[in-house]
Amino acid sequence: MKYVVSYKDSDRHFIDFKLIVDAKGLSNINLQLPSWRPGRYELGNFAKNIKDFNVVDSDNKKVRFSKKTKDLWEVECQNTDQFIVSYSYYASELNAGSTYLDKYQLYVNPVNCMFYNSQDLDLEYEIEFKLPSDYKIHTSLENLGNNTLKASDFDQLADSPIIASNSAQQRSLTINNINFSFCFQGEVKVNWEKMLKDFTSFIKYQINLFGSFPHKSFLFLFQITPYSSYHGVEHHHSTVILLGPTYDVFEKLYKELLGVSSHELYHVWNVKGIRPSDMLPYDFSKENFTHMGYVFEGVTTYMGDRILFESGVFSTDQYFNELEKLFQRHFHSDGRNHYSVSESSWDTWLDGYVQGVPGRKVSIYVEGALIAMICDAKIRKATGHKKSLHDVMKALYSGSNEITSYDMNSYKNTLETVSGESFTSIFDKIIYGKEDFKDFLEEALKVFGWKFSVFKSENISWQLGLKTYFKNGHLKVLNVLDKSAAYNSLVVKEDEILAVNDFRIDNNLDHWLNYFENDQIVLKVSRNGKILNLNMNSRNDHQYFKYKFFE
Structure with a gap:
């Protein structure tokens, strides 16, 4: 498979792709564009960015093709030994997993915009770039010279982002x-x-x-x-x-x-080299469901900051600040009372990267990190600090670039083998169950010699159980905490707050709430085209609290 990548007008954000495919002896070839990318466990539907898809043979004669799914094209090639696919890809969004073009750079994540033969994923790729003479390519792929790269198969290609520019x-x-x-x-x-x-x-x-x-x-x-x-x-x-x-x-x-x-x-190591068996190998054509997000994202979130602390890059105060953020995100989420982290992992494909329905789910990053800390502390306590979660992850690692796999049972067994303790309670109650983390967290912190305190926020809105966001001149409700004063006062998500006690508000809600702190507060809100006056109940114990760590 050979690609030629070029562009004409960078300000228009369209990248031109030409794919040359050998078809000798074949009657048809299925070309699949990935529907998602590893690291983002939701459908990306990258085919929506493709324009002017066309197929011709080496004599520039049209070759028949048809679209079989939203991102799978079948090319009829019984009458040709080679065909050329051409298309343009719209690259206007810049993020860590996108493909992007402007006058400063060509940035390609092949998993967004390059096809693979779904009947043979092991085909080698050669990718030639038509670039300005002063551009340099930055990538982990093998560089053959003359702005040409090589990938041993599609898995390597999809996993290798590319930046070409003259300013890096x-x-x-x-x-x-x-x-x-x-x-x-x-x-x-x-x-x-x-x-x-x-x-x-x-x-x-x-x-x-x-x-x-x-x-x-x-x-x-x-x-x-x-x-x-x-x-x-x-x-x-x-x-x-x-x-x-x-x-x-x-x-x-x-x-x-x-x-x-x-x-x-x-x-x-964790996900690229040590991967849930549900995701080995990756299937780029559809969702790769797994319950194990609390390991590949949760453990990684915990270890990312933990290692900065252990290596001396983070001070104790800096590390405590990160833990405080985790605690706040955990305890501020009503989802912890309604959906387990394992179920939320499965559903990342459904709504894992949007706020979603109030209180429906939790974050595999946040809950998974806290679970990792709890597991780490349990191992350290059981072994007199001679072993830790580091030993568990090392045991799962192949020691080479060979990918190893695990499932719930093998991960749990490794935890128990390293520690000599049962992890059934943790798995049943807070990984696959919805029980309160508080006792588990307090016990874990004792092992590290740490404590945390809970105190009221200085924001009256948080004391009422209310979070808002300000956009385009409108102040709207982002979240309402279950059983809080705001919840009991019938404030709901997406209400637009217009006034406090008939004083029009801008992005200054807490100033007015603080001013009327000792008075009856009436929120004037707009909801579905109607103006409502909501009498606010008194603050109770259900609030968006803040958290502070100390030794």
């Missing part, structure tokens, strides 16, 4: 005899000295935990934006991290840069 900043260093490269695309003044020192610390630490790194090289691709952004996507030989705004990347956002980078590097 790049440095490399060797850690444990492995070449790590760092490429920044976008306006940013990189503090190389600070960054390379901190990255060296947590990279070395992760490698030492697992005993080896599965590859000879690894590439960090950073997409830096002038606006607020935060996103990361894992790959086996690389990662893409989107972060902004520019001026905060090495200031206020530096902790986030470290956190997401540590998280994505840990994925080299």
Whole structure:
């Protein structure tokens, strides 16, 4: 399979693809465009970005084709030994997993925009880029020269993002005899000295935990934006991290840069190398359902920050700040009372990346991270701190680039083998059940010598159990906590709040709530075209509390 990638007008965001396919001896070939991408467990439906799909033979004669599903094309090739597919792909969205084109860069995630032969996934790929003469390609794929790349099969191609530009900043260093490269695309003044020192610390630490790194090289691709952004996507030989705004990347956002980078590097082992059996191999044509998100995302979320702390990159206070965020997100979610983390993992394909129905589900990242901490503490306590969750993950790792798989039983058995303790209660109650995490968390923190306190928010709206968002001049209700004062006062999600005690509000709700704190509060809201006056009940024990960690 050979691809030729080009473009004419970068401002229009259309990338032109030409795919040359050998068809000798075949009557038809099914060309599948992935419907999702690893790292984002929802359907992406990338075919919606394709325009002008066409097929001709080597003599430029039209070849018959038909669309069999939303992203599967069948090409009738019994009368030709070779055919050429051409199409344009609309690349206007920039995130860590997208394909994007503008006058500064060509950024390609092949899993969005390149086809595979669904009858033979092991075909080798050659990808030639038609680029400006001063552009350089940054990718983990083998570079054959002349802007041409090689992938051994579609799985490698799909897992290898590519940036081509004339403005990327790049440095490399060797850690444990492995070449790590760092490429920044976008306006940013990189503090190389600070960054390379901190990255060296947590990279070395992760490698030492697992005993080896599965590859000879690894590439960090950073997409830096002038606006607020935060996103990361894992790959086996690389990662893409989107972060902004520019001026905060090495200031206020530096902790986030470290956190997401540590998280994505840990994925080299956990999910790219150690994968749920439900997802091995990936099936790019449909959902890959699994209950194991609490491991591949939960453990990774926990370990990303935990390793920064253990390696000395994060101070205790910085690490506590991350744990406080996890606690707040957990206890602020009504979903924990209605749906287990295992069920929520299955349903990421349904609504895992949107807020969804109030209180319906939980986050595999948040709940999974807290479960990982609970498991880690249980192992440390049982073994007198001689073993930890690190030993469990190392036991699941092949020690090479060979992918290993697990399911619920094998993961639980590994936890129990390492610790010598039963994990049935944890699995039954808080992984596959919906019981309160509070006692488990308090017990876990004792093992680390830590405690946490719960206190009221300074925001009166949170004390009422009310969260809002301000957009386009309108203040709307984002969430209402079950059984809170706002809930009992019949405030509902998406109500637009117009006034407090007949005083019109802008983005200043808490100022007015604080002013009338000791008075009867009446919220004037707009709901479905009607104006309602809601008498607010007194605050009760169901609030959006805040959390503070201490030793």
